[in-house]
Amino acid sequence: MSHDAHLPGVLAIDAGNSKTDLALVGVDGRVLGTARGGGFQPQHTGPQAAIAALAPLVEDLARQAGVQLRPGGRPLTDHVSACLANADLPVEEQRLHEAIAAHGWTTSVHVANDTFGLLRAGTDGPLGVAVVCGAGINCVGLRPDGRTARWPALGKLTGDWGGGGGLAEAAMWHAARAEDGRGAPTLLSPMIGARFGLAGANAFAEAMHLGQLDPARLHEVSQVLFEAAEAGDAIALSLIDRQADEVCRLATVALTRLDLLDRPVPVVLGGGVLASRHPLLIDNLTARLAAAAPLAEPRIVVAPPVLGAALLGLDHLGADPAAHRRLRDAYPTAHPVAA
Numbered sequence: 001m002s003h004d005a006h007l008p009g010v011l012a013i014d015a016g017n018s019k020t021d022l023a024l025v026g027v028d029g030r031v032l033g034t035a036r037g038g039g040f041q042p043q044h045t046g047p048q049a050a051i052a053a054l055a056p057l058v059e060d061l062a063r064q065a066g067v068q069l070r071p072g073g074r075p076l077t078d079h080v081s082a083c084l085a086n087a088d089l090p091v092e093e094q095r096l097h098e099a100i101a102a103h104g105w106t107t108s109v110h111v112a113n114d115t116f117g118l119l120r121a122g123t124d125g126p127l128g129v130a131v132v133c134g135a136g137i138n139c140v141g142l143r144p145d146g147r148t149a150r151w152p153a154l155g156k157l158t159g160d161w162g163g164g165g166g167l168a169e170a171a172m173w174h175a176a177r178a179e180d181g182r183g184a185p186t187l188l189s190p191m192i193g194a195r196f197g198l199a200g201a202n203a204f205a206e207a208m209h210l211g212q213l214d215p216a217r218l219h220e221v222s223q224v225l226f227e228a229a230e231a232g233d234a235i236a237l238s239l240i241d242r243q244a245d246e247v248c249r250l251a252t253v254a255l256t257r258l259d260l261l262d263r264p265v266p267v268v269l270g271g272g273v274l275a276s277r278h279p280l281l282i283d284n285l286t287a288r289l290a291a292a293a294p295l296a297e298p299r300i301v302v303a304p305p306v307l308g309a310a311l312l313g314l315d316h317l318g319a320d321p322a323a324h325r326r327l328r329d330a331y332p333t334a335h336p337v338a339a
Contacts, residue, residue, distance in 0.1 A: 005067050006074045007032065010313030011105055013054065013082040014117050014306035015040030017135035017165075018216070018272075020054065021306035024061040024077065027319055029326030033064030034306075042096060043086050051099040058105055072104075079108040081313030083117030083305065085136075088153045110316060113150070115140040117308030120315075122268030122301040129254045129296075131247050134271030135219065137163040141254030149254040162243045164273050168221035171228075174235045175201035186235040187228045195224050222273065229280050237280070244284035247274070252292045261293055270301040303331040 009026040020037040035057040042050035062069045062076055069076060080100055087093045097111040115138045119130035129141040129149075137160055141149035152158040160166070175192055177183030179200050193200040196217070198207060204221075207213045228236035251267050267289065273281070277300060289296050301308075307327070314323055 007065055007067060007077045009077045009079075010310055010317065011058065011061070011077050011080045012306050012310035012313050013080065013084070014114060014304065014309045015050075015054075015082070015084045016114060016305070017041070017085050018219075020057070021304050022054065022057050022061055023306050023310050024065055025310045025313065025327060027078070027314070027317055027323065029314065029319065029323030029330075031327070031330045033061040035060045035064075040085055042084075042092070047092070047095040047099040048102075051096065051103065055103065058103075069105075075104060075106045077106050079313050079316055080106045080110070081309045081316065082109070082111045083114040083309040083312070084111060085114045087111055087113050088138075108316070110312070112312070113138065113140065113153075114305060116142075117305045117312065118270040118301055119268055119308065120311045121303050121305060121308030122270070122299055123266050128266035128268055129251050129258075129260075130268040130270065131250050131274070132271040133163050133243070133247055133269070133273040135164050136160065137166065137246065137250070137271075139250035139254055141258045141260070143258050143260070147258055149257040151250070162246045162273075163271070164219045164222045167225055167239060167243060167273070168218050170239050171221050171225040171236070172201055172205065172218075174239075176205060178235075184235065187231055187233040188224065188236060191224050191228050192221055195220060226278050226280065240280050241284060243273070244281055244288055247285050248288040248292055251289060251296065255293050255296065261295065264295045264297055267293075267296045267298045268301055269298060270305065275300060275302055307331045
């Protein structure tokens with residue numbers, strides 16, 4: 001293949017808080033290359049730096065496909081479909097769009113929040129609601145006529161609660177207060193201590209504060225939370241109950257805003273917290289959803305979210321259904337919650 005060859009297809013990007021996945025997909029749905037990088041934090045690094053960090057991954061994809069990118073050379077492929085965490089506001093989407101376009105990887109770029117990628121991965125078309133509960137939490141709803149339901153998803157400033165980070169912080173709050181006598185007893189403090197080989201939750205907090213532990217390990221506390229809940233800890237169970245309620249509220253409000261409560265509609269669930277399929281959370285959530293939106297059809301996406309970005313890219317190119325099927329066959333997809 002020529003070093004300056006152009007590959008008809010899609011450069012798909014799914015950028016999350018903790019990891020970034022890329023895929024180069026032919027217009028026929030074949031996966032030509034994949035790559036993974038670290039978390040995507042344009043709100044801290046700036047959009048140009050965040051996108052520049054993807055350049056080595058794009059170069060790796062090109063090498064996998066037998067193409068060498070050249071400055072000023074032909075675009076790698078036809079379209080970039082980028083579903084990005086922290087692209088929460090229209091102005092952020094526009095800035096990230098401009099930063100991607102400046103690299104010249106393709107002649108066409110579309111940027112959306114990563115929740116749209118989850119929704120597309122779990123549905124066959126533009127109808128449904130998706131709730132992502134990973135490091136953070138967000139929701140989107142979409143109708144075939146283009147109407148959407150969205151949230152700013154800026155954390156506590158915009159009323160968000162939960163996700164792995166939020167659950168970890170809440171667990172730490174209760175554990176620390178129980179340990180020093182300000183709060184009710186809970187198994188969380190000794191279990192957090194045991195997880196990290198420390199005396200308890202406050203020792204863990206001090207180690208994090210002093211830089212003795214990688215800040216990314218805070219998310220492990222959410223795993224301890226589920227372990228404590230399995231042991232019957234009342235506080236841990238209450239936090240999982242609150243998370244189930246929050247996910248249900250997001251989905252139900254999205255369905256209500258879009259006038260979709262009166263028909264069967266997919267409710268796609270994804271992100272690490274939901275994809276773990278923990279019964280204490282999923283059973284609670286589905287019971288709540290059945291009461292609030294009886295026609296909703298919950299399903300859990302277990303495929304890498306980059307699948308959704310790639311499907312959106314094939315949609316943009318008008319690829320035939322066989323290409324979509326071929327791409328889906330390359331990834332696990334979505335399962336009904338009852339499965």
